[in-house]
Amino acid sequence: MRALTWQGKRNVSVETVPDPILQEADDVIVEVTSTAICGSDLHLYEVLTPFMDRGDIIGHEPMGRVVEVGAESSLAVGDRVVVPFTISCGSCWMCSRGLTTQCETTQVREYGSGAALFGYSRLYGSVPGGQAEYLRVPYSSFNPIRVGTDLPDHRYLFLSDILPTAWQGVQYANAGPGDALAVYGLGPVGQFAARIGAFLGAEVYAIDPVPERRELAARYGARTFDLTDDVNDEIRDATQGRGPDAVIDAVGMEAHGSPVAKVAHQAVGLLPDPVGRKLMETSGVDRLAALHASIDLVRRGGTVSLSGVYGGQASPMPMLSLFDKQIQLRMGQCNVKTWIEDLLPLVEDPEDPLGTEDLVTHRLPLSEAPQAYEMFQQKSDGCIKVVLDPRS
Numbered sequence: 556m557r558a559l560t561w562q563g564k565r566n567v568s569v570e571t572v573p574d575p576i577l578q579e580a581d582d583v584i585v586e587v588t589s590t591a592i593c594g595s596d597l598h599l600y601e602v603l604t605p606f607m608d609r610g611d612i613i614g615h616e617p618m619g620r621v622v623e624v625g626a627e628s629s630l631a632v633g634d635r636v637v638v639p640f641t642i643s644c645g646s647c648w649m650c651s652r653g654l655t656t657q658c659e660t661t662q663v664r665e666y667g668s669g670a671a672l673f674g675y676s677r678l679y680g681s682v683p684g685g686q687a688e689y690l691r692v693p694y695s696s697f698n699p700i701r702v703g704t705d706l707p708d709h710r711y712l713f714l715s716d717i718l719p720t721a722w723q724g725v726q727y728a729n730a731g732p733g734d735a736l737a738v739y740g741l742g743p744v745g746q747f748a749a750r751i752g753a754f755l756g757a758e759v760y761a762i763d764p765v766p767e768r769r770e771l772a773a774r775y776g777a778r779t780f781d782l783t784d785d786v787n788d789e790i791r792d793a794t795q796g797r798g799p800d801a802v803i804d805a806v807g808m809e810a811h812g813s814p815v816a817k818v819a820h821q822a823v824g825l826l827p828d829p830v831g832r833k834l835m836e837t838s839g840v841d842r843l844a845a846l847h848a849s850i851d852l853v854r855r856g857g858t859v860s861l862s863g864v865y866g867g868q869a870s871p872m873p874m875l876s877l878f879d880k881q882i883q884l885r886m887g888q889c890n891v892k893t894w895i896e897d898l899l900p901l902v903e904d905p906e907d908p909l910g911t912e913d914l915v916t917h918r919l920p921l922s923e924a925p926q927a928y929e930m931f932q933q934k935s936d937g938c939i940k941v942v943l944d945p946r947s
């Protein structure tokens with residue numbers, strides 16, 4: 556089959572690789588019909604280079620049709636499924652408490668990581684990912700989300716990751732009717748977080764340096780702000796001087812405006828892999844501009860909710876502000892399956908209240924994935940979300 560493979564820092568290519576095969580009785584093979592590129596893939600593209608191996612198949616936002624089933628799968632050939640990016644057993648202590656990202660069956664203990672993820676480096680199990688024609692899906696009786704056949708792929712596709720991620724971000728932010736919610740970063744995750752916040756009745760303030768991303772968020776009711784030195788003061792002014800009740804950081808570890816850590820990231824990416832890995836595991840730092848700005852912006856006693864991914868073990872944190880302001884801090888990979896019951900009715904609503912069909916700026920053949928990665932990273936050509944089609 557054809558699949559997108561990681562070849563080196565900022566270097567991916569579409570190659571012919573062996574077809575996946577059933578390995579366990581609860582596996583299925585899915586023929587992928589749509590598969591998105593995520594901001595998390597950009598971390599692999601550059602910063603997490605020491606944990607990648609040449610030839611790794613990446614991608615973790617796929618959906619498609621089941622074409623082969625293991626003897627114990629509850630799925631049938633022909634089922635249409637969305638595949639969550641997290642790989643969880645569904646029955647362990649953690650899974651039974653809704654913490655599927657901490658699944659005790661699939662945890663990657665070698666690296667001290669939580670549940671295995673599709674296409675996400677040694678840290679998360681080096682499991683072949685979904686930017687490919689076919690995908691092997693383990694624990695198929697629990698993980699995949701079975702969906703109907705009437706609506707287009709783009710209605711359902713984002714259940715694989717960014718929609719539940721944004722939903723979890725807003726739930727962790729504890730933002731509801733009448734609350735002021737700020738969202739740092741208006742990539743696909745921030746877009747959905749801002750829309751969900753508004754949908755649930757919050758007043759939304761959204762910050763991003765990219766004009767077309769601000770315009771899109773404004774169409775869904777957010778008050779938008781460029782990333783300037785004064786932006787936190789402007790938002791404080793708009794919230795009785797206190798700051799918002801909650802702030803979601805939907806940027807993560809590659810934030811603009813963190814020059815020192817940027818140099819550190821580049822240096823780690825250039826070191827030989829074992830050295831780079833050790834350095835990341837012990838003294839890695841993140842680009843913390845968005846996180847520190849979120850902590851500064853939130854009101855006293857408020858909540859900072861991190862959807863953006865962080866990976867440094869030695870990132871400096873402003874403990875004085877966190878402690879003195881009495882801030883709640885919540886974070887983590889998304890426990891996808893936990894939120895599907897809330898989200899499925901919304902994505903199937905004829906009104907499409909979260910605008911699932913109004914996010915994708917580029918749908919391209921899988922063969923154009925290398926250019927798509929570059930475009931998404933550079934934010935060129937108005938790119939906000941790319942979906943790849945392995946069959947065209």
Ligand SMILES: NC(=O)c1ccc[n+]([C@@H]2O[C@H](COP(=O)([O-])OP(=O)(O)OC[C@H]3O[C@@H](n4cnc5c(N)ncnc54)[C@H](O)[C@@H]3O)[C@@H](O)[C@H]2O)c1
Binds near residue numbers: 595596764807887
């Ligand atoms: N927790 C999870 O389970 C989960 C799931 C999916 C994605 N993520 C993470 O969410 C983050 C966003 O992902 P995305 O797909 O939206 O990607 P993205 O890279 O398109 O979005 C990041 C956005 O932040 C903006 N930005 C950069 N620096 C900023 C700053 N200092 N202040 C304000 N905005 C800034 C960029 O312009 C961009 O629009 C990534 O870190 C990704 O890894 C987490």
Ligand SMILES: [Zn+2]
Binds near residue numbers: 593596615616640716
């Ligand atoms: Zn993702």
Ligand SMILES: [Zn+2]
Binds near residue numbers: 645646649650659
């Ligand atoms: Zn489990």
